[in-house]
């Protein structure tokens with residue numbers, strides 16, 4: 199079955215007892231057992247829950263993967279993956295990553311003697327240069343948050359294979375609809391399902407998907423032990439959102455492409471970061487490893503914090519808010535929102551300046567989105583002149 203069919207049906211058979219077409223929400227925390235050791239697959243909902251299992255099956259299927267474990271947030275999924283490490287291990291991560299991921303890496307570095315090296319992910323050789331016998335994990339985000347850098351997944355996967363390390367790809371921006379890291383050689387695909395996977399800004403969730411049974415065992419152990427599991431209701435909402443993932447992504451990226459083109463010609467925009475633009479430094483790599491360029495755009499507004507603030511205040515359709523990947527368009531200010539945990543000097547050295555603005559382009563009517571952005575860009579500079 200093809201992607202959109204699996205998004206609607208995988209893991210969700212009609213109910214065998216009453217025929218309900220739509221999977222029920224199973225809120226039960228416990229499951230009645232027939233006798234000692236005899237039960238119908240579920241004992242306690244931290245360990246396993248039928249609604250969660252359906253979500254896990256659907257997410258694994260969409261990734262062309264075998265196994266999935268769902269978590270209460272993207273960061274809970276990240277913690278589960280980091281639990282595969284032991285003291286003394288070394289991790290290589292791309293510099294341009296979500297601020298919360300950087301925060302958890304720093305926590306592991308300072309509390310658990312795990313060493314991290316950050317590299318510019320645009321060239322696979324940068325990973326080779328710093329890999330050591332202690333390197334156990336390479337962690338990449340592609341496209342990256344917020345500067346839309348593209349990392350060559352197949353090349354980095356090869357480096358991992360050659361050095362006995364495993365590769366985790368945070369696929370939150372692209373989703374399985376546009377990019378399939380397991381096929382390209384990654385061992386784990388990680389998600390903040392809060393974003394495009396759910397797609398409606400009403401759930402916080404996460405997931406890790408793998409084909410490796412040992413990794414599955416470790417993730418399952420951690421899921422049950424740490425207990426950061428999503429509620430059955432959140433799993434159900436995420437499944438409902440997933441059904442339209444393909445058509446939403448098509449619309450997100452059609453809108454984003456038009457907006458990126460307009461922004462790059464606008465006199466008050468200094469730079470646009472969007473892998474769909476031919477002048478993006480990894481445009482051809484993006485074309486090769488992705489099925490489309492997605493709905494995320496970053497840009498640098500002419501001026502700095504003041505102009506950015508006036509831009510945000512003048513938006514009427516876009517909401518000035520954290521998060522991304524939902525049907526409604528959002529604009530965010532990485533330096534004080536999503537990436538505030540990265541020290542200012544490091545952030546600026548990486549290109550996240552006071553003029554950097556990130557857009558999550560929604561699926562509204564494109565004319566309204568373009569009109570809103572242009573009006574806010576003009577107002578941001580006009581008000582300065584008054």
Ligand SMILES: Cc1ncc(COP(=O)(O)O)c(C=O)c1O
Pocket residue numbers: 271272273274296298299339343368370371389390391392402403404521536
């Ligand atoms: C790329 C990326 N990865 C991970 C996360 C963390 O996910 P969550 O907020 O669901 O914990 C985020 C959140 O913004 C993100 O953008």
